[in-house]
Structure formats: C-alpha cells, structure tokens
Amino acid sequence: MPENNSPPVLEVRHVGKQFQSVRALDDVSLGILAGEVLAVLGENGAGKSTLMKILAGVQSPSTGEIFVDGQLVVFANVEQALQAGISLIHQELNLASNLSVGANIFLGREPRRFGLIDNCRIERDATKYLEMVGLDVSPRTIVGRLSIGKQQLVEIAKALSTQARVLIMDEPTSSLSQHETETLFGVVKNLRAQGVSVIYISHRLREVEELADRVVVLRDGCFVGQILRDEIRHDAMVSMMVGRDVSKFYHRTAHSTGDEVLRVEQLRTPAYPAHAISFSVRAGEIVGVAGLVGAGRSELLTTLFGVTPAVGGSMKTESLARPPRTAREAIEAGIVLVPEDRRLAGLVLGMSVKQNLSLATLRREMRGGFLNREAENRVCEEMTQQLRIKSAGGDQIVQVLSGGNQQKVVLGKWLATEPRLLLMDEPTRGIDVGAKEEIYRLMHELAGRGVAIVFVSSEMEEIFGLSDRALVMHEGRIAGGLDRAEISEDAVMQLATGTGRTPAKC
Amino acid sequence: MTGKEPGADSLLSRISQKLRAGGKVYGILGLLIMICVYTAASTDRFLLSGNIENLVHRTALFGILSIGAAFVIITGGIDLSIGSVVCLVGVLLPFLLTKHDWTVPAAVGAILMISLVIGLVHGLLVTKLRLQPFVVTLCGLLFYRGLARGITNDQSQGFGSGFQELRLIAKGRIPILGDAEGAFQLPATTLVLIVLAIVAAVFLNKTIYGRYLLALGNNPEAARYSGINTDRMVLLAYAICSMLAGVGGMLFVLDINAAQPSDFGNFYELYAIAAAVLGGCSLRGGEGSIIGVVIGSAVMVVLSNTINLVHPNYQNVEFAIIGAVILSGAVVDELVRRWLSARRAGMKVG
Structure with missing residues (x-):
C-alpha cells in the first residue's frame, strides 16, 4: 500500500495550458504516490489528455510546475520525461507494426555491440519484460500480427523497459476484449504491487471502480475534486464529472x-462479413x-x-x-x-x-x-x-x-x-x-x-442520456437491444463484452 | 452567442479572403513583371515585336499543357506523361496526314480520341486500381515515347510544304495593330489559349464540378462522404490533362513542322508542372487558379528568353537557373504562408 508520508512520485502544482483563445487546463494541482493507481476522469474536452501530455513531456505547461520526487523539473521533450521515469501509453498505439516485438521495445535505445544492433541481448531482455506483462510471444514476432490487446501489452513492456515508475494509460481498454481487459487489469495490479504508479484514464466507470485507489475528476480544464478508494462509486463519479443532474443535462x-x-x-x-445485422428505426x-x-x-x-x-x-x-x-x-x-x-x-x-x-x-x-x-x-x-x-x-x-x-x-x-x-x-x-x-x-x-437518429457513442452517459433505445454491438453483431428503462452501464457492458444475455428485441 | 451579423466584419474577412485567394496570382505576376523589366533594361532586343510575338506564342503553347497539368495537380495527382503524349501526337498527326493520306478531320478526331483514351486509362488505373499517379504516368511517359518511336521507325515526321492552311492555326499571325512593317501581330495560338483558359476557368470556378475537384483535392474522404463521385471527377481531370496535351502536341508540330520521335516534347511535362506550381497549384491538391497557371507558363518562357538574350554564355546552365528561380518562389511562398498562419494563430478565433 502507498506510503502517505513520502513525497509523491510525480506532482503538478497550479498547471495551466492555453491554446490560442482556449483554456484547456486551468490551475490544476495533483500528485501520485508510489504504487498508486490514480484514475483521472472527465468528459471529452475536460483537459485529461492535455494534462497527460504535459506530464509526459509532449507539451509544456503555460503556467505551473512539475515535481518528481519533490524536485522541480522541466520537461523539454518526451525523452526527458522518460528519463525521469514517466511513460505515456497513447490511446492510439505507437508501434512500428512492420518490426518485431523486440525491436519495438528497444526502438531508439537499441543495445549495440561493435556498433551493430545486439539482437541477442534484445531478445534476452525483451523476454524479461514480456514476462512482466504476462505476454507469451516470441520477441521476434512481427508486431502487426498481434491482436490489439497484445500490442497494448507490448507498449507496456516497452514502457517498463525504460524503467518507468509512472505509467500513464490513456483509455487502454477501449479496443480490448473482455479477456484482454482482465489480463490488463492483472498486469496493472501486478505493477502496483511492485511499486509502479499508474495514472489510468477511462470512460468505463466500472473499470475505475475495480482498479483505482483514488479518482480525480476534471471538468472544463479545472480540478473538480477527488474520491478516495472507499467512496469510489458510480453515482459519485458521474455527478462529479457532469457537475449537475445528469437527467437535466x-x-x-x-x-x-x-x-x-x-x-x-x-x-x-x-x-464483419460473417455476421448479419437486423434492426429497424x-x-x-x-x-x-x-x-x-x-x-x-x-x-x-x-x-x-x-x-x-x-x-x-x-x-x-x-x-x-x-x-x-x-x-x-x-x-x-x-x-x-x-x-x-x-x-x-x-x-x-x-x-x-x-x-x-x-x-x-x-x-x-x-x-x-x-x-x-x-x-x-x-x-x-x-x-x-x-x-x-x-x-x-x-x-x-x-x-x-x-x-x-x-x-x-x-x-x-x-x-x-x-x-x-x-x-x-x-x-x-x-x-x-x-x-x-x-x-x-x-x-x-x-x-x-x-x-430518425442512430448514433454511436463510447460514452456511457450519452447512451444512457440520449437514447430512446440502445443497440449493443459485440464483435460485429448486435448482442442485444435495450429499452430506455433497461439501459444501465452494467447491462450495456455485459452485452458489449459478450457476457450478457441473448439478443432480445432489436 | 449567435453567429455574427453578415456584413459587420465580413467585409474585412472577404477582403482578406480575396487577397489570400489572389495572393499567389499577384505574387507570380509580380515575378513575371520583374523578370520582364530586368530583361528589357538589359537588352533592347527583348521588346522587339518579333521577340514578344515569339514569347506570347510559346506561352500559349505551354499554357495549354500547363492548364491540363493543373487539373490533375488540383486533384492531388501528377501527370508525368504530358511530354510523351505531345510526342506521340506530334508524330502521329503528320504521319497520318502525309504517310496514310487521312483527311484532316479524321486525323485530328483520331488523335483527340487517342488522347482521351490515354487520360481515361490513367484515371481508371489511379481510381479503380488505386495505383499511384506517379507510377502510372511515369510508365506512360516511357510507353508513349516508345510507341511514337516504334510507329515512325524513329524517323522525323513533318508536313513538308503541305497543309499550309491547317498550319495557320499554329503559325498564323493576326495584325491587330495594323500591317506596318515590324508591327506586333498576335499569334493565332493566343486565341486558342484564351478560349481554352476561359472555358477552364469557368469550369473550375463556376460549375459544381470545379468545386468538386477543389474539394476532393483538399480532402478526398470528406468529398466522398458528401456524396461526390470522386472517382469520376479524378477520371475527368486526367482526361482533361491528356486531351490538352493532345491539343498542345498538335499545335507544336503544326508550328515546327518537324517532330523527331526521340526528343519531341522532352521535359514538357516538367515545364507544365513547374508552371502550374508557380501559378499557385499546390502539389498537395485542392488549390489552383487558371490565370495563375497561364502566368506561370509565361514566367517559364520569359525566363528562358532572358537567359538566351542577356546571358547567352549561361545557356548551358539554363536548367539550373530555371530550377533556382522556381525553388526560390516555392521558398518565399512557404515563408509567406507560415507568416500569415502565425499571424492568424495570434488572432482570436471562434
């Protein structure tokens, strides 16, 4: 469990970011302790991504300061953040799909011998990191042949190979199957046990309930509040995110x-040519x-x-x-x-x-x-x-x-x-x-x-708040239809991950 | 909270819009005038009516090719085969008329048909097979020249002393300033260019198809998602390009009266592309103006004339000079664009 009296591994104080006329981030302060899983919530455009980019050195803040182990730091670029042990895993994976798993893990930091790439060492070391994330593939496998879920794990292995102490994961499960999601959760819990801190961004409140030690909510670029482990519940998170009664919004x-x-x-x-879809509007x-x-x-x-x-x-x-x-x-x-x-x-x-x-x-x-x-x-x-x-x-x-x-x-x-x-x-x-x-x-x-309107949304609140009726898709087919009264996050997630009931009326 | 009233500051934005749209045209016009003034000041042979006639004439011929190139470039494509189409057409016209005794309408009709088919084939390969325009037209560049040399057995083709009336289209001079000795006479090719340029400009700016071309050049996906048959429009652009190369090729051979299959039309695609780019077409697609392209052709022609008249010792490095001038133009254009967008970024936007 995190020690409460040691300084945060990573902390920001009063950071703000201005893009032209838009204030993307306004006076946000927060810190993360060693071995803590911190969930950052907020609707699209709330400033989550901007904050993460600042933490990872992708962008520099317009105002405010960043501290690592209590020391003031300025990240001029991603490399400097990596050296400080902070690694961002993008929502869109940044892997070279034509190269092998090992080559991707050490891309830009290839171990060399006599000036040439030391492939033996790449394989040996890559295997070690792949084991840490529970991925059972050869380092010689071409990344493009792996499923998205496995590619995600390669990204995490890559981050670990940089000796990352803080992993920032931006919606890591948005394209994962139920099984892959569970594997990822196991990896995150494992990392936490080893003292690695994880900043976790997700729209899936159920995942947050399961994983997070603490929840921080951003809205319109501002820090709204935080929820501690014992109080992390769906309703509390939603009302803090939206900032008002959802039904009115x-x-x-x-x-x-x-x-x-x-x-x-x-x-x-x-x-999905093998799967037929039927419904009416x-x-x-x-x-x-x-x-x-x-x-x-x-x-x-x-x-x-x-x-x-x-x-x-x-x-x-x-x-x-x-x-x-x-x-x-x-x-x-x-x-x-x-x-x-x-x-x-x-x-x-x-x-x-x-x-x-x-x-x-x-x-x-x-x-x-x-x-x-x-x-x-x-x-x-x-x-x-x-x-x-x-x-x-x-x-x-x-x-x-x-x-x-x-x-x-x-x-x-x-x-x-x-x-x-x-x-x-x-x-x-x-x-x-x-x-x-x-x-x-x-x-x-x-x-x-x-x-008639048919809309696709990954935001549960939109499905919940706008639909007269919801269709839930899973692997190319309609897993089920939900009437307005039946729509709930649990019902949707069960159908979406293929664990729900059989198709009802569509 | 609502949109601003029309008229309030839309006048300002319209002026800046017009300036931005016309900016490149003014820029290239300025360059043309500078080169002309420099050359006129350096040699008194530049303003001789014979020289001016020649410049206008060559601008007209290259302008026709460049307008064709512009249509393809606006779609985000490229046509490297223009010079070889000029060659194929250039040898075929005298070949059919003199060696095979075709009638003029039959020969001209057949050649226009061949040009059209060439363009359609390029367009189909680019749209239906999704081949890269560079590859398709590079192969065209090789293929049509080889074909021209094969058909003619690599022998120079010409009209001899025949077809004088037909050749007037390319060689004719219209005494618009009276018929005094040495007075300027307008080359007949100018009329061809003016007609084609007006048709092209109206098509590009006043019809929905021109708008479609500009839209798909800027963002092909968004155009397709807006219900535009983008494949058909791209096909059309390649057809226009090859047809104009065909028209240009016929005018070139009617004018010169001799087409050597191994070098007739060599590099003309590059002149056409350079003129189009100078004239404001972006190789990324979605941008271009016909008048700009015509002025771009004039710059290419005048620049070559300048080197010949003012710096005859530098004729060997003519290509280097032309390349350097175009590159400087591109650099200045890019710097101006950055400066403008930096200024715009500083302004408050909705």
Whole structure:
C-alpha cells in the first residue's frame, strides 16, 4: 500500500495550458504516490489528455510546475520525461507494426555491440519484460500480427523497459476484449504491487471502480475534486464529472415515434462479413449504438451510408429497396452520416464555412451544372443561425474553427439536405461541454421534427442520456437491444463484452 | 452567442479572403513583371515585336499543357506523361496526314480520341486500381515515347510544304495593330489559349464540378462522404490533362513542322508542372487558379528568353537557373504562408 508520508512520485502544482483563445487546463494541482493507481476522469474536452501530455513531456505547461520526487523539473521533450521515469501509453498505439516485438521495445535505445544492433541481448531482455506483462510471444514476432490487446501489452513492456515508475494509460481498454481487459487489469495490479504508479484514464466507470485507489475528476480544464478508494462509486463519479443532474443535462424527454424509416435485415458489413445485422428505426426515434471499439459500430454506420457498401442482406427505406452502394445513393434516400473523424471525412478543411455547408446540396441547387450562389448564401445563412455557428463569416476557412463549431458545420451540411435518417458517429468527440449541450439539444429538436437518429457513442452517459433505445454491438453483431428503462452501464457492458444475455428485441 | 451579423466584419474577412485567394496570382505576376523589366533594361532586343510575338506564342503553347497539368495537380495527382503524349501526337498527326493520306478531320478526331483514351486509362488505373499517379504516368511517359518511336521507325515526321492552311492555326499571325512593317501581330495560338483558359476557368470556378475537384483535392474522404463521385471527377481531370496535351502536341508540330520521335516534347511535362506550381497549384491538391497557371507558363518562357538574350554564355546552365528561380518562389511562398498562419494563430478565433 502507498506510503502517505513520502513525497509523491510525480506532482503538478497550479498547471495551466492555453491554446490560442482556449483554456484547456486551468490551475490544476495533483500528485501520485508510489504504487498508486490514480484514475483521472472527465468528459471529452475536460483537459485529461492535455494534462497527460504535459506530464509526459509532449507539451509544456503555460503556467505551473512539475515535481518528481519533490524536485522541480522541466520537461523539454518526451525523452526527458522518460528519463525521469514517466511513460505515456497513447490511446492510439505507437508501434512500428512492420518490426518485431523486440525491436519495438528497444526502438531508439537499441543495445549495440561493435556498433551493430545486439539482437541477442534484445531478445534476452525483451523476454524479461514480456514476462512482466504476462505476454507469451516470441520477441521476434512481427508486431502487426498481434491482436490489439497484445500490442497494448507490448507498449507496456516497452514502457517498463525504460524503467518507468509512472505509467500513464490513456483509455487502454477501449479496443480490448473482455479477456484482454482482465489480463490488463492483472498486469496493472501486478505493477502496483511492485511499486509502479499508474495514472489510468477511462470512460468505463466500472473499470475505475475495480482498479483505482483514488479518482480525480476534471471538468472544463479545472480540478473538480477527488474520491478516495472507499467512496469510489458510480453515482459519485458521474455527478462529479457532469457537475449537475445528469437527467437535466441530457434533456431526457420521450419522443413520440412515427412510421418505420429504416428496416435492416441480415445486413452484412465488409468489416464483419460473417455476421448479419437486423434492426429497424422509426421516425423521431433516437437509437444509441454502444459497444467496444472494434465492435463494428462505425462500420455499421458507414455501410448504412453506402461508403463501405454492404456485402449482403437487405435494407429498406421509403425510396431504397437495397443497401446503398455510394454515399450519393444514401443521401438521395435521405440518409446522412456525421462521421467519427470530422477532420478526415466530415470537412474540407481548406475550404470556407459556406463552401462546406453547401457541399452536399450543390447538385440539387445547380443550374445546368453551374453553381447557384444565392442558394449557397441561403444555406450558409440559415444553418449559421439555426446551429449558432460561431465564425468570422461564411468565408472563414473551417480549419481555424473550434471543434464544436466544426461539428456544427458538418451537421449543417447535412441538415441542408433535409435528411430523414441522421447517422452520427461519436457526435461529441473532442468538443467542449457547451457545444456538446447544443448538439444534444439539436438531436432532440430533430427527433421532435420526425428525423430518425442512430448514433454511436463510447460514452456511457450519452447512451444512457440520449437514447430512446440502445443497440449493443459485440464483435460485429448486435448482442442485444435495450429499452430506455433497461439501459444501465452494467447491462450495456455485459452485452458489449459478450457476457450478457441473448439478443432480445432489436 | 449567435453567429455574427453578415456584413459587420465580413467585409474585412472577404477582403482578406480575396487577397489570400489572389495572393499567389499577384505574387507570380509580380515575378513575371520583374523578370520582364530586368530583361528589357538589359537588352533592347527583348521588346522587339518579333521577340514578344515569339514569347506570347510559346506561352500559349505551354499554357495549354500547363492548364491540363493543373487539373490533375488540383486533384492531388501528377501527370508525368504530358511530354510523351505531345510526342506521340506530334508524330502521329503528320504521319497520318502525309504517310496514310487521312483527311484532316479524321486525323485530328483520331488523335483527340487517342488522347482521351490515354487520360481515361490513367484515371481508371489511379481510381479503380488505386495505383499511384506517379507510377502510372511515369510508365506512360516511357510507353508513349516508345510507341511514337516504334510507329515512325524513329524517323522525323513533318508536313513538308503541305497543309499550309491547317498550319495557320499554329503559325498564323493576326495584325491587330495594323500591317506596318515590324508591327506586333498576335499569334493565332493566343486565341486558342484564351478560349481554352476561359472555358477552364469557368469550369473550375463556376460549375459544381470545379468545386468538386477543389474539394476532393483538399480532402478526398470528406468529398466522398458528401456524396461526390470522386472517382469520376479524378477520371475527368486526367482526361482533361491528356486531351490538352493532345491539343498542345498538335499545335507544336503544326508550328515546327518537324517532330523527331526521340526528343519531341522532352521535359514538357516538367515545364507544365513547374508552371502550374508557380501559378499557385499546390502539389498537395485542392488549390489552383487558371490565370495563375497561364502566368506561370509565361514566367517559364520569359525566363528562358532572358537567359538566351542577356546571358547567352549561361545557356548551358539554363536548367539550373530555371530550377533556382522556381525553388526560390516555392521558398518565399512557404515563408509567406507560415507568416500569415502565425499571424492568424495570434488572432482570436471562434
């Protein structure tokens, strides 16, 4: 157990971080003791990632100080943080998938003999670290051939090989199976017993309940409070994270649903061609799709939208008798998708707000192939007002807008097409709390106007707070459907990890 | 909390928008004027009407190739086969007309069709097979030249003394300033360039397809997710490029009256690409203006003329000088861009 009277292994005092006009982190102080598992909670945009990047030397703080073993330190780069024993394991793994496990563990620090890489020593030492994380693979295995869960363990072995005393894990379980998650928990507990400190970031409150010695909550870049081991409970964490009554935040009002707008039967996506998916959605209904990363949720949406065309099965809407084969077919049938990565697939970043807003309606409004400037201006004005897009005008390049405003531009582009079915993949990822609330309000407004919404979210609170009905996916199939009254974190996690009940009504 | 009223400070943002959009064009225009002033000051032969006519004429010919190159570059691709298409077309036109006695419409029609097919093949390989444009068109560069040399047995092709009326399209001079001795006469190729440039500019800036090209060049995924048939647009860009290379190739051979298959059109793709980049096209795609590209071609042509007239001793290093000037332009452009974005980052944004 942690000693309470020794100085923290790692401590920050009054750190803040300013990005242009955005205050990402504001006067945060916290410390972590040797052998402690500290969970850092907060919604997207609460400042967790920024804090972790500062701790790991990826970014330097605008204000405040960092202490290691009570000594003031300044990390100019990641190497210096590594030397101080602090190692960050990114959510997206940073492994060279074409190299072997051993080569990855010692990448940049290869032991050398006569100027050449000493492969014997790499293998010997790598085996030692692989044993520490309970990974039974040869150091010569090519990393790309391992499952994501095993790659995660390679990352941890790599961190341990740098003699890390503080491991920062950013949502380590977001793409792991139940079994892999349990293995990881075993490794974390084992490390704790050896005196290694772990800073653990997760949206899965159940995991936090199981692992954490202490919970720290951030909100809007500020330190909100902490919860000690004995008081760590789901409700306490949620109310501290959201900072108000959850039900009010999410406007939970029931929607009256209309006719069926989408019926999917035995649909098979290219990502999981062996697994058929069947469900239906009614007008005015908000359906949340939950599941682990890699469960095939995004692929379901892109298949419904036609960008990764279905490999089998049927899909019916008012005007479509089969699954769409291109995005244009889907859009013409009134189906639109707000993609997971708006910078990659949602926006033409180098173009203006107006050009982005009008992109999907150019064709409908064109005059013999020529652009219709009046229609463009009208769409821009209408959507800017309806969605309260904050910009310096329609001609501003979208690249410089905040995440929330960018997301509104993506939404506006689609609302201009007057969709009947709105697909949203992680609709509030990387946007601040204020914009989040506006997106939620908008989703309810649209549902009220009869638009059907199917959204994917990894945030349990969103599934819980927004859905009229939830579908939980597990390894490419729908593991079960939950009515509004049945949605709970436990029920969702059981289905998501494949330990739940058999499929009910979908 | 709501979006700002239109008109309030959108005038300012519109001006800066216009400046940013036009910035590169003004930059390259400035460079052109500087080179012209320098050359005119250094030698009195530069402003002779014969020299100016020649410059305008060559700008028109290279401008046509460069506009084609620009369309492909705007999609984020590249076409290295332009010079070889010029060669293939350049030998085929006299070959079909003189050796095989085809009629003019048949020969021209066949050549335009061949150019179109070449472009479509490039486009299909790039979009459907997802091959890299560099690889596809590099192979095209080798293939079409080999084909041209094979068809003609590596013999120079020309029209002899025939086809004078047809050759007027490329050789003709229009006495717009009267027919006094030594007065400037407008090369007929200029008219071809003006027509093609206007059509291209209208297409790029006023039609939804031009907007689609710019959008997919900037972000192909977002364009596809917006319901744009990106494959078809890319195909179109390669087709436009090869067609314009075909038109250019015919004009070149009609003008020169001799096409040696082993070197006709050599390096022309690089002139075209350089002109497009000078004229404001980003090789990353999504950016470009037709007028800029035409001015870019003029810079290439005038620069070569400057070296010939002012520094004849440096003719051997002509390529080095052209390379250095283009590189300086790219460096200055990048530095200005960074300076602007650093300034923008300092401003408060929503």
